[in-house]
Amino acid sequence: MSKIKALIRKRPKSAQSKATSVNSDNQNTNNTSIDAALKGHTANTPIEQTRWNGWGNININKKVSAHGAKLIKSYIGKTRKLSSVSLQQVLKTVPKSRLPVAMTEFDTVSVDNEVRLRHARGQSFPDWIAMHGGDFEAFPDGVAFPESTADVETLLKLASEHDLIVIPFGGGTSVAGHINPQKGSRPILTIAMSKMDQLINLDSESQIATFGAGTQGPAVEAQLDAHGYRLGHYPQSWELSTLGGWIAARSSGQQSLGYGRIEQLFAGGTLVTPQGVLNIADIPASAAGPDLREMMMGTEGRTGIFTEVKMRVQSQPEEELFKVAFLPNWEAGKEVLRQAVQKNVRLSMLRLSNAVETDAHLHLGTTPSQFLAISTYLSARTQLKKSHAHLWRLRG
Ligand SMILES: Cc1cc2nc3c(=O)[nH]c(=O)nc-3n(C[C@H](O)[C@H](O)[C@H](O)COP(=O)(O)OP(=O)(O)OC[C@H]3O[C@@H](n4cnc5c(N)ncnc54)[C@H](O)[C@@H]3O)c2cc1C
Secondary structure (H helix, E strand, C coil), rough: CEEEEEEECCHHHHHCCCCCCCCCCCCCCCCCCCCCCCCCCCCCHHHHHHHHCCECCCCCCCCCHCCCCHHHHHHHHCCCCCCCCCCCHHCCCCCCCCCCCHHCCCCCEEEEEHHHCCCCCCCHHHHHHHHHHCCCCCCEEEEEEECCCHHCCCHHHHHHHHHCEEEECCCCCCCCCCCCCCCCCEEEEEEEECCCCCCCEHHHHHHHHEEECCEEEEHHHHHHHHHEEEEECCCCCCCCEEHHHHHCCCCCCHHHHCCCCHHHHHEEEEEEEEEEEECCCCCCCCCCCCCCCHHHCCCCCCCCEEEEEEEEEEEECCCEEEEEECCCCCHHHHHHHHHHEEEECCCCCCCCHHHHHHHHHHHCCCCCCHHHHHHHHHHHHHHHHHHHHHHEEEHH
């Protein structure tokens, strides 16, 4: 295995202080060890700063390089341009809200057409195609932005009184269609958790952090980093997805191998159900009966709405090292991974890319000259190995 790339992140000692109490306004803007993407993200990305018909923050615009685009074309083949409509055109198709007046008078509920449109679809490939063409099918009749558990209780009570369909909404990155309203006769209320995005308590003794369930990935890590801690849950949608969404969708992260899957990280919390509030205690494992915490995970918002969640956090590592190695083929890669896992090598991430993904990463992540340098090196290495093998054979 040859080392091609080693990325090291070191933490300054000052950032490793342990916290005993938390002021949610705390920021650590001087910490140079965290990614630029994290800086200043102590609160969520406002939904109006995200693309209304696709992925990501409108302020982050990365162009696909020419040789990256060429590779994509070579895989996809002949294409045709998608029909594309403007936000203004789609806004004209949003029907009048059917929410009862009692709900629209409630402070936290919005019936604004653009707000409803921005909470109407997830981020699956079919969602992207539909949004591009302005084919939204259905819109929520209103979007509520609760700021507390009590607000959610009130909303669910009113929703039940008025026979509304309720859709809990975290970061809206679902790829399973669960946040998309369906056409029907009952009014739909989407409950967006974006205003519950703060670290509420950090117990440094048990290393359990309590957050508002609507906190997105960067805001989780930036607020913990200010106290020298890390959650370490990085699904590829991390930039916009939330704690509540991760728990409700049983999400898995890129570094779950080391930090644990969401099942290991979620310690307990508050779930508001139409029947009342369920407090899931953050007790250690119990042998008495089924585990409520486990039963509520992965329910996709069907049993209730998580408002506050308790997460198991860890001290920030002093140093992080990421390495990339090129292996001759898929079988050799599988063998390296199998041995690393079975021999319990302590790693936070272990990822095997097949030839197509490796090729795509190389094309998309490099300039043409960098790409040429790496390809030349790899073919020279292959040639060298072949001639060594030939020499060994000749020697008998
Ligand atoms: C580009 C991209 C990459 C992705 N990568 C990954 C990945 O690596 N790993 C992975 O597991 N998933 C991945 N996903 C899928 C998605 O991001 C996850 O399912 C994520 O957990 C959803 O979180 P969210 O906050 O966006 O929730 P949403 O999409 O808003 O909601 C997801 C579900 O949870 C419910 N919900 C949301 N908040 C709450 C709450 N507070 N209480 C109760 N129910 C709630 C919703 O009703 C819905 O059923 C990816 C998606 C995209 C678009």
